[in-house]
Structures are given as C-alpha cells and as structure tokens.
Amino acid sequence: MRQLRYFVAVAEHLSFSRAAEYLNLAQQSLSQQIQALERGLGVRLFDRDTRGTRLTAAGQVFLPEARAVLTRFDTAVVVVQRADRGEMGRLNLAFLTSTANYMLPPVVRAMRERFPDLELTTYNVPIDELVAGVRAGRFDAAFTRPPLVADLVTRVLAVEPVCAVLPAGHPLANRDVLSLSDLAAENWVLTPRESWPPWHARYDRDFAAAGFTPRVVQRAAGVPNLLGLVAAGVGVTRLARSARSIRRTGVVFVPLADDHAETVVAWMPAREGPALRNLLDVTATLTGTADLTSAG
Amino acid sequence: MRQLRYFVAVAEHLSFSRAAEYLNLAQQSLSQQIQALERGLGVRLFDRDTRGTRLTAAGQVFLPEARAVLTRFDTAVVVVQRADRGEMGRLNLAFLTSTANYMLPPVVRAMRERFPDLELTTYNVPIDELVAGVRAGRFDAAFTRPPLVADLVTRVLAVEPVCAVLPAGHPLANRDVLSLSDLAAENWVLTPRESWPPWHARYDRDFAAAGFTPRVVQRAAGVPNLLGLVAAGVGVTRLARSARSIRRTGVVFVPLADDHAETVVAWMPAREGPALRNLLDVTATLTGTADLTSAG
DNA sequence: AGTGGTTACAGTCTTAGCCTGTGAGCGTCG
DNA sequence: CGACGCTCACAGGCTAAGACTGTAACCACT
Numbered sequence: 001m002r003q004l005r006y007f008v009a010v011a012e013h014l015s016f017s018r019a020a021e022y023l024n025l026a027q028q029s030l031s032q033q034i035q036a037l038e039r040g041l042g043v044r045l046f047d048r049d050t051r052g053t054r055l056t057a058a059g060q061v062f063l064p065e066a067r068a069v070l071t072r073f074d075t076a077v078v079v080v081q082r083a084d085r086g087e088m089g090r091l092n093l094a095f096l097t098s099t100a101n102y103m104l105p106p107v108v109r110a111m112r113e114r115f116p117d118l119e120l121t122t123y124n125v126p127i128d129e130l131v132a133g134v135r136a137g138r139f140d141a142a143f144t145r146p147p148l149v150a151d152l153v154t155r156v157l158a159v160e161p162v163c164a165v166l167p168a169g170h171p172l173a174n175r176d177v178l179s180l181s182d183l184a185a186e187n188w189v190l191t192p193r194e195s196w197p198p199w200h201a202r203y204d205r206d207f208a209a210a211g212f213t214p215r216v217v218q219r220a221a222g223v224p225n226l227l228g229l230v231a232a233g234v235g236v237t238r239l240a241r242s243a244r245s246i247r248r249t250g251v252v253f254v255p256l257a258d259d260h261a262e263t264v265v266a267w268m269p270a271r272e273g274p275a276l277r278n279l280l281d282v283t284a285t286l287t288g289t290a291d292l293t294s295a296g
Numbered sequence: 297m298r299q300l301r302y303f304v305a306v307a308e309h310l311s312f313s314r315a316a317e318y319l320n321l322a323q324q325s326l327s328q329q330i331q332a333l334e335r336g337l338g339v340r341l342f343d344r345d346t347r348g349t350r351l352t353a354a355g356q357v358f359l360p361e362a363r364a365v366l367t368r369f370d371t372a373v374v375v376v377q378r379a380d381r382g383e384m385g386r387l388n389l390a391f392l393t394s395t396a397n398y399m400l401p402p403v404v405r406a407m408r409e410r411f412p413d414l415e416l417t418t419y420n421v422p423i424d425e426l427v428a429g430v431r432a433g434r435f436d437a438a439f440t441r442p443p444l445v446a447d448l449v450t451r452v453l454a455v456e457p458v459c460a461v462l463p464a465g466h467p468l469a470n471r472d473v474l475s476l477s478d479l480a481a482e483n484w485v486l487t488p489r490e491s492w493p494p495w496h497a498r499y500d501r502d503f504a505a506a507g508f509t510p511r512v513v514q515r516a517a518g519v520p521n522l523l524g525l526v527a528a529g530v531g532v533t534r535l536a537r538s539a540r541s542i543r544r545t546g547v548v549f550v551p552l553a554d555d556h557a558e559t560v561v562a563w564m565p566a567r568e569g570p571a572l573r574n575l576l577d578v579t580a581t582l583t584g585t586a587d588l589t590s591a592g
Numbered sequence: 593a594g595t596g597g598t599t600a601c602a603g604t605c606t607t608a609g610c611c612t613g614t615g616a617g618c619g620t621c622g
Numbered sequence: 623c624g625a626c627g628c629t630c631a632c633a634g635g636c637t638a639a640g641a642c643t644g645t646a647a648c649c650a651c652t
Contacts, residue, residue, distance in 0.1 A: 001297040002640095016599060029641055031600065036639090041373060043380040050598050050648040057386075057569045061379035065372035072368045076361035077337060083357035084339040273353045298609090312630060325610055327631060332608090346617040346629050 001073070003037040004066045006030055007045065011063045014053050082117065086274030090119040093279075094130045094142035098223045099263055102242050103143045103157070110282050118275060126221075127196040134268060140276050141267040145240075147198040154264040155280065157287050161241045162261045163253035165226075167233045173252040180238070180256055184212035187235035189226055192219045203238075206259075227251055297369070299333040300362045302326055303341065307359045310349050378413065382570030386415040389575075390426045390438035394519040395559055398538050399439045399453070406578050414571060422517075423492040430564055436572050437563040441536075443494045450560040451576065453583050457537045458557045459549035461522075463529045469548040476534070476552055480508035483531035485522055488515045499534075502555075523547055 006023065010030065013019040020027040038045055045059035055063065082088045091111075095104050104122055111120055125133065131148055133139040146154060164183055166173045172182060193200050207214055217235050220226055224246055226237050231250030240261035244253050265283050267276060302319065306326065309315040316323040334341055341355035351359065378384045387407075391400050400418055407416055421429065427444055429435040442450055460479055462469045468478060489496050503510055513531050516522055520542055522533050527546030536557035540549050561579050563572060 017597085026642060027599075028601085028643080032640075035600090041376055041380075043376050045376075048599055051650070052598060057382075057571055058376050058379040061385050062372065062376040065375055069365065069369045069372055072361075073365045076358065076365055079361055080337055080339050080341075080354050080358040084337075084354040086353075089353050089357050275353055313628085322611060323630075324612080324632085328609075331631090344630055347619070348629065 003033050003040075004070055006033045007037055008063065008066050008070065010034060010046065010053065011055055011059065011066075014055075016048070016053060084274060086118070086276070086278040087115050088117045089275045090121065091140045091275055091279060092138060093120060093122045094125050094133055094139040094144075095122060096127055096130055096142070096144040097124050098240075098243065098246075099143050099145065100124045101245055103263060106286055107143065107283060110286055111279065114282055115275075115278055118278070127199070131196075131266075134266060137268070137271060140271065140273075141265055141279055143263065143265055145199070146262055146264050147202060148264075148266055149198070151268070152266045153269045154266045155284070156262045156264050157283055158263040159260050160263075161255045162238060162259040163241050163243075163255050165230050165237045165239050165243070166252045166254060167230055167236070168250050168252055170236070170252065172254065175254055177257050178254050180206060180210035180259065181212065183214075183236055183238075184210070186215070187217040188214040189218045189220060189229040189235040189237050190214070190216050191226065192221055195221055297366075299329050299336075300366055302329050303333055304359065304362050304366065306330060306342065306349065307351055307355065307362075310351075312344070312349060380570060382414070382572070382574040383411050384413045385571045386417065387436045387571055387575060388434060389416060389418045390421050390429055390435040390440070391418060392423055392426055392438070392440040393420050394536075394539065394542075395439050395441065396420045397541055399559060402582055403439065403579060406582055407575065410578055411571075411574055414574070423495070427492075427562075430562060433564070433567060436567065436569075437561055437575055439559065439561055441495070442558055442560050443498060444560075444562055445494070447564070448562045449565045450562045451580070452558045452560050453579055454559040455556050456559075457551045458534060458555035459537050459539075459551050461526050461533045461535050461539070462548045462550060463526055463532070464546050464548055466532070466548065468550065471550055473553050474550050476502060476506035476555065477508065479510075479532055479534075480506070482511070483513040484510040485514045485516060485525040485531040485533050486510070486512050487522065488517055491517055 006019070006025075009019040009023050010016060013022060016030050016034070017027045020030040023030065034046065041062075043058050043062070044056055045062060047054045047056055079088060093107070100122075104124075108120055108122065111118060123133075123139065127144060130139070130142045130144055131152070134142045134152060135149075143157070148154060164172070164178050164180075172178060190203070191199075218229055220229055223239060223243050226239070227243065227247040229235065230237055231247065238256065239253075241253060241255070265280065267280075302315070302321075305315040305319050306312060309318060312326050312330070313323045316326040319326065330342065337358075339354050339358075340352055341358060343350045343352055375384060389403070396418075400420075404416060404418065407414060419429075419435065423440060426435070426438045426440055427448070430438050430448060431445075439453070444450060460468070460474050460476075468474060486499070487495075514525055516525055519535060519539050522535070523539065523543040525531065526533055527543065534552065535549075536559075537549055537551070538559075561576065563576075
C-alpha cells in the first residue's frame with residue numbers, strides 16, 4: 001500500500017529526489033522502498049541512471065493499475081466511514097399491512113431525500129410476523145400499532161381518532177360522534193383473537209369499560225375484509241380513521257368519543273445502529289411536519 | 297493492505313482465533329491489527345464479545361470494499377508481471393510504405409495470435425521518417441529495407457529477387473532473366489536522391505559495378521509512382537519482386553541475375569524490452585514458416 | 593576541473609508487528 | 623456448583639521493516 005503510493009509519486013515526479021521531498025521522506029528511503037517493491041513484484045519498474053528516472057514499459061502498465069488500487073482503497077475508506085455514520089448500508093423496514101398505505105410513502109420519500117445511499121427494503125407483513133421479524137433481526141424497524149411486547153422499544157409517530165364503522169344507511173350513520181356503548185346491541189365483525197393477543201386484550205378492556213361484551217357474528221383477518229363485511233351489512237366494527245383510505249363505499253366512519261389509536265415505530269434497542277438512528281431522526285421530524293394519517 | 301487481508305479473514309471466519317490460525321498468526325496479533333485498522337478508519341468493524349465475533353453494519357459494508365481492493369491489487373500484480381514478460385503493453389510498429397502490403401498482415405496476425413493482450417499500433421511511413429521515429433523512440437520496431445544507419449540493429453526477415461521493371465512490350469520484356477548491364481542504354485526512372493542517401497549510395501555502387509551510369513529521365517517518390525511512369529513508357533526501373541503486388545498492368549518484372557533485396561526488422565538495441573523481444577521471436581518464426589514476400 | 597544534479601550503498605535507530613504469557617467473561621458439562 | 627473450554631483483550635519482549643544520515647559513483651554543464 002505504502003509502496004504503491006511511493007511508486008505513483010516517483011512515477012509522477014520522474015525523480016526519486018523530488019518525489020521524496022513531496023512525500024516528506026529521504027531520497028534513500030524512497031529508493032529502498034521502490035527496490036523492495038520491485039523485488040516483491042519481480043519486475044523492474046524504473047530505468048534509473050545517473051541523470052534521471054524513467055518508467056519501464058512494465059512500469060507504464062503498472063502506473064494506472066496502482067492508481068486504481070489506491071483510489072479503490074480511498075473510496076472504500078470513505079464508504080465505510082459513511083456507513084459508520086449511518087448514511088450508507090441497508091435497512092429492512094416492516095410495515096403493518098394496515099399502516100403501510102399511509103406510512104410507507106412519506107417515510108420512504110423522506111429517507112431517500114436525506115440519505116440517498118441508504119438502501120431501504122420494505123415489507124408489508126401481518127402483526128405476528130412483524131414482531132417476530134424485528135426480534136429476529138430480519139427487520140431493523142417496524143411501523144405498526146401498539147401494544148406490542150416488552151423487549152421492543154416504540155416511539156409514537158401519529159395519533160388519530162378511532163371510528164365506529166357502520167354499513168351505509170345504518171340508523172346511527174348520520175351521527176357526528178358516538179360512544180362505544182351506543183353499539184352494545186350491534187352485531188360485530190372483528191379480527192381473529194389469535195392474530196395478536198395484546199390487541200385483543202386491549203379491545204376486551206375497552207368493551208368492558210363500555211359495559212358490554214360485543215356479539216361477534218364473524219371474524220375475518222385484515223382490514224379490507226372487515227370493511228367488506230361491514231359494507232355487506234354483516235355487522236359493525238371499530239377501526240382507526242385512516243382505514244377510510246382502504247374503502248369508502250358502502251361504509252360510514254363515525255368518530256368514537258375519547259378513543260384514539262397510535263401508530264408507532266418499533267425496534268430492538270440492542271440493534272440500534274447509526275442507520276437506524278438516522279431513520280428514527282427522520283421519522284421524528286416527519287411527525288412534526290405533517291399529519292401522517294391523512295395521506296391515505 | 298495486510299490489515300485488509302486480516303479483516304477479510306476475520307470477517308470470513310467470524311472468529312479471531314480461527315482466522316489467526318488460518319493466517320498462521322497468533323490470535324493476539326490479529327486482534328491488535330484489527331484494532332489498528334479500526335483506529336485508522338475511525339470505525340468499529342466488529343462486535344466482539346466473549347462468545348464470538350460479528351460484523352457491524354459498517355463492517356458488512358466494508359467487507360466487499362476490502363475484497364475489491366485486494367482483488368484489484370492482485371490483478372495489478374498479475375498485469376505488471378505479464379507486462380514484464382512482454383505479454384502486455386503497447387508496441388508501435390513502423391512499416392515502410394512499400395513493404396507494408398506484404399509484411400503487415402502476417403506480422404499483425406501472428407502477434408495477435410501469440411500475444412493477444414499486446415496492443416499493436418502500426419504506421420505506414422516513408423524511410424526517413426521511419427528511421428527518425430525508431431531513433432526517437434516513437435516506433436519500437438520498423439519493417440523496412442537496408443541499408444539503414446549504424447545505431448539500428450536489423451535482422452533479415454525475407455530475401456527476394458530484384459527485377460528490372462520494363463514497360464509492357466519492351467524488347468527485353470520476354471526475357472527470363474537479365475543482368476543490370478543489359479539496361480545500360482535505357483532511360484531510367486528512380487526515386488529522388490535525397491529520399492534516403494544510404495539506398496542511393498548502394499544503387500550507385502551497383503550501377504558502377506555494371507559498368508554504366510543510368511540516364512535518369514525522371515525522379516519520383518514512391519513505388520506506385522515509379523510503376524506508373526514505367527507503364528507510361530517514360531523509362532525502366534529496378535525494384536524488388538514484391539512490388540508486383542502494387543501494380544501488374546502495363547509493366548513487366550524480369551529478374552536480374554544475382555541481385556537480391558532484403559526485408560529487415562530494425563530496432564534500437566538500447567530500447568530492446570521484453571515486448572520487443574517477443575515481436576522479434578514471432579517474426580523469426582514467421583521467416584521460417586512462409587514466404588513472406590509472396591503474400592502481396 | 594568544479595558544481596549541481598541524479599541514484600545507490602552502508603550504517604544507525606525507532607517502532608510496527610510479531611510472539612508468548614496472562615486474564616476476564618460467558619457457556620457447557622460433569 | 624465449580625471445572626473446563628471457548629471467546630477476545632492486555633502486557634511485555636524481540637525482530638526486522640522502514641526511517642534517518644553519511645558517503646559514493648556517475649553524468650552534464652560551466
């Protein structure tokens with residue numbers, strides 16, 4: 001490496017003395033190093049005689065090669081330092097299917113703007129796979145809804161109203177606001193209990209606080225399916241307002257008083273690297289600048 | 297450089313101990329070198345703890361970079377060694393205009409076959425420019441006709457008969473062979489005396505030996521022009537038989553007894569590098585295998 | 593012949609880089 | 623639960639690479 005730099009310096013100056021001066025080095029040491037390089041390669045690189053130095057044919061061929069090695073090395077150094085600052089590398093991001101439609105575009109756009117060399121790979125996944133993936137390190141961060149599990153750290157990115165979702169033409173559909181207890185007598189469609197126990201534990205608490213146990217006539221996985229069932233008149237359900245972006249026909253969203261849903265970014269604190277920190281910074285500024293949930 | 301090799305070894309083995317064994321090195325020394333590398337870069341490359349070693353995100357980015365630098369270096373070494381053996385590099389070859397038509401194709405073809413990575417550049421030049429170019433180093437070798445000058449070394453590649461060139465229908469045109477003295481009474485066309493004095497000095501000796509001084513009615517530079525003048529009946533001239541390849545109509549070539557012309561390769565002995573030696577080897581084998589002058 | 597330029601050789605010294613010995617931390621197994 | 627085996631890191635000693643200075647040989651120009 002050093003010998004390559006020395007070689008290039010001598011080749012550029014065509015003089016051991018001047019190259020040595022340029023390198024802040026004694027001419028003798030430079031001679032010695034070039035000889036060592038020539039010995040190592042088994043190739044004579046310079047024709048020297050008492051009145052100067054010229055490149056041999058082999059030396060002329062070696063000069064661009066040596067330059068290429070050095071610049072390759074220099075860029076490697078720059079790249080690893082940028083990677084260390086989290087400006088390069090790869091981030092695998094998981095989006096909960098029901099949050100992807102409004103969270104993914106602004107996040108990806110802002111990241112590409114601030115860190116164009118950071119390679120983002122995004123995945124739309126159900127909640128259980130999302131949590132397992134973050135824990136296993138398959139995902140560096142996930143955009144999802146709480147509650148999750150204790151070993152993941154979360155930060156709230158957006159808060160939005162929760163709405164009752166009623167079939168169009170339902171007696172309560174023209175109300176401006178409802179409370180959960182207004183829906184005690186309805187038929188309900190909800191997601192399967194096993195999809196993510198922490199969510200259903202919270203639902204159970206909410207329904208208990210409203211003083212009833214919902215009569216569940218149908219369970220279906222995924223927000224689009226729930227909305228389809230509501231539109232078909234099978235029952236009512238309860239979703240964050242951003243779910244409106246998935247389906248607008250045949251269903252009516254009526255805000256539920258004092259009921260809010262959070263969207264969070266979640267990650268493993270042990271795996272918090274610089275690139276992840278940059279992602280968290282960017283999402284934090286996003287939270288301040290725009291209403292993320294209105295994008296859908 | 298060494299540190300890069302060490303880094304790649306550790307990254308591949310994901311263990312300082314095993315990598316050290318692989319490198320025939322104490323684990324402690326390897327640890328030390330990696331620390332030095334990390335200190336030099338200002339970047340932590342490995343997450344080590346008591347039960348193993350993993351690459352950091354920056355390390356993962358650095359691994360392909362380091363590999364690239366090393367392979368670039370390895371190819372540089374191979375390239376310079378091939379260049380040293382004369383298998384790579386560049387050769388500038390000069391061909392005397394009148395020899396190019398039969399010498400250039402076989403030489404270039406044979407060189408491309410034996411040394412495909414040797415870059416050949418060929419030039420068709422008049423004799424004075426050819427000699428000056430070889431002396432100045434613009435050409436590494438030249439294919440031409442002797443005599444030249446003392447400081448160029450030459451090797452004979454081909455010998456061919458010299459012919460009297462007569463207009464078609466000339467009284468002597470149907471003879472199988474002539475001697476120079478048969479042409480004492482003819483009108484002559486020859487090249488200008490200043491084109492290349494050593495040639496004309498030889499011509500003068502030949503004519504003197506034949507017992508006459510040619511009556512020169514026209515001087516013209518270049519074999520095609522001479523042939524044109526002969527075809528036009530202006531006079532006769534004297535050329536190597538290979539000149540037939542330039543023009544066959546209106547002229548008749550009759551061999552001159554005991555008169556032969558050589559084609560030689562010429563070079564500066566001081567500039568004799570490995571690539572040039574390879575060229576000389578190839579031309580030597582060419583001389584053995586085929587009649588070069590018949591190609592025209 | 594003297595002067596200023598080139599590179600190469602020889603001797604000295606510093607320190608990079610290797611070694612061995614040791615220790616701390618974690619996991620496994622008797 | 624302690625011994626053992628594995629990991630990597632630290633400490634001290636030694637060798638040799640790579641720096642320095644001094645000298646010499648050679649050439650060109652004055």
